[in-house]
Amino acid sequence: MLACTGLVGAVVLFIRMSLGFEFPIPWNDETAFTSQAFEFSHTGSFYVYGLNSERVVMWMPPGYMLLLSGIYKIFGYSFEISRWASTLMYLGCFGVGLVIVHITLSGWRQRLALVLMLLAFLSPYSLAISNIARMEGLYTLIFLLSLLAVLRDKYALGLALVLLGAIVHFNAVYFLLPYGVLVLWKILHRETLSIGPGELLALVIAALTLASYGLFVIKHIDGFWQDMQFQFAYKLGSPVMGGSEGWTLLGLVLLIPFLQLIAHRRLGAEAFLSLYGVAFIAMTLNGHNMWYSFGYNFGFWLLLLGVLVSTATLSRAWCRIGCALIAGGLFYQLGLHAGSGNPQIDALNPRLSMLSRNFLPASEIDKVRAFIATLPPDTTVSFGYSGVEQYFFDDFFRSGARWTGSAHSVTQVFPARSVDYRVLCDSAMFPNYLFVYDWDGYPRKGLDSGCTIIPMIKEAIK
Incomplete structure (x- = not known):
């Protein structure tokens, strides 16, 4: 475990310190x-002129932005510190993963699980979220913590963490699946579910956190409705679950916990x-x-852990x-997704x-x-709206000038x-692309x- 920790820590920190804005490059998200x-840390509002000049953008829950604003309050703002936050959260995910492996497996199974864990966490498709100012690192940490709570028989605490994760990203809905199965199992087997005082407090x-977000949504309901229409239009522009192949894959992996319930009778x-x-x-x-x-990497890794426990x-x-055959198929999928499969990220991968070289020379930023x-x-x-804006938030705040996109808003x-x-x-x-x-x-x-500075007034005259 020490060797795995050292290896993952070294790789993640190397990327952050040596390829800080090169993998990945600055992104408009x-x-x-x-x-x-940044705006919330300075004004207490989520309204950003550059995103929408008329209203607050409501396309994402505010949990991640609230965390970043707290970091900015304590340490000050920089693009670099935004990415450092994701790096630390990714390392936190790895730490929680180590605890999960430690409490569920021992002997050769534990050592094999650590190798599989390295494959999942050192994939470039996973490492990308360790150095980008997006919320994947935060909600993954929350969901892995909820899994750890469940493995320690703290089911209500696990559910509370998933519900808190909904304040970070709507992807929390997928992680209600284990709790739906838990409730159904308890009902069918007429089993009781005890909830301790600490778990009740967490719930x-x-x-209360979800209720607060609900009030925030009600206050900005028109903007929320417009931005959700944009989000659903974007999602529905592709086949649900990736089409027939995705549904087939989902059905096959769902068979695994179903078979485990039958085989273990628990x-x-x-x-x-x-x-x-x-x-x-x-x-x-x-x-x-x-x-x-x-x-994909985290999903197949956890499925393999489940099979190893079986x-x-x-x-x-x-x-x-049967477990060996299932594990072989899962290992193939983990290796496939850890090593290839996303042409968009492939164009950004470390070389x-x-x-x-630098994404932008320091002299150009200055x-x-x-x-x-x-x-x-x-x-x-x-x-x-290229992602470069993040270098200059502080500068715009001091001068009173405004950065903006060229479009009406990020959703229009x-x-x-x-x-x-x-x-x-x-x-x-x-x-x-x-x-x-x-x-x-x-x-x-x-x-x-x-960077070329173009006065638009002169351009209009031309």
Whole structure:
């Protein structure tokens, strides 16, 4: 365990310190989340002019932004510290995973589980979430903590953590699956479920937190409805669960906890490990988001842990043979998803050449900072909603100028905004598939040309 901890820690910290803005490069999703956190830390509001000039953007629950805003309050703002937060949360996920392996397995099974864990956590598709200012690291940590609570027979605490996870991301809905199975099992077997005082308190806190979010939604109900329409339109633009192949995969992995319930005649650690694994896979299948690729790795790893636990308690030969066959199929899937399968992230993956280059030279960032310092209040500057905005939040706050996107908002392209300046920051590290979004007349070309400051008033006169 010490060796695994050292290896994962070394890799994750190497990426953060040596490829801090190269893997992955700055992303516009980060701009959306960090800007709301920055604004809340300074004004107590989630309203960000650059995201929507008319109202608060409501497309995501505020839990992650609240955490970041607290970090900014204590340590000050920087793009770097935003990514450090994700790095620490990812290491926290690994730590909780080690505890799960320790309490469920021993001997050769534990050592094998650690190898599988390395495969899941060191995959580039998983490492990507360790160095990006998105909420995957936070909600994964919460869901793994809820699994740990369940494995320690604290079912209500596990449910409370999942409910709290809903304040971070709507993906919490997939992790209600184990608790639905738990309730159904208790009803069918007429078993009681005891809840301790601490667990009851956790449930009350989770309920109050959800109620507070509900009030926040009611206050901004029109914006919430509009942004949810955008989200559902985006999700439904792809087949539910990835189409027939996704449904087939989901059905096959759901068979595993079902068979475990039959073989063990109990709802034990093996079934809960598998159910959480299914939840990660369902989240990824239906998420249609490049950053969710880690969910396959974590899902198949947890399913393999569940099968390993089964092999330790089942004595019949046919059961062990069945477990071995299932484990072989799961290992193939884990290896497949850990090593390949996402062309969007493949274009961003670490390469040796990255060690000798920067996404943007420091001199270019300093040049834009000096430019922002000269701007009068309320001057508007567009970066094309490219992710580069995050370098300059503090600078805009001090000058009183405003960064903005070119579109009307992050959920509505038109009517396009009129801006005073356009800053085009280009880099050879931008993947080509992003260029289709540069519709405002200033497309990136994928060249290391730095940042060009374009006065839009002169452009209009031309």
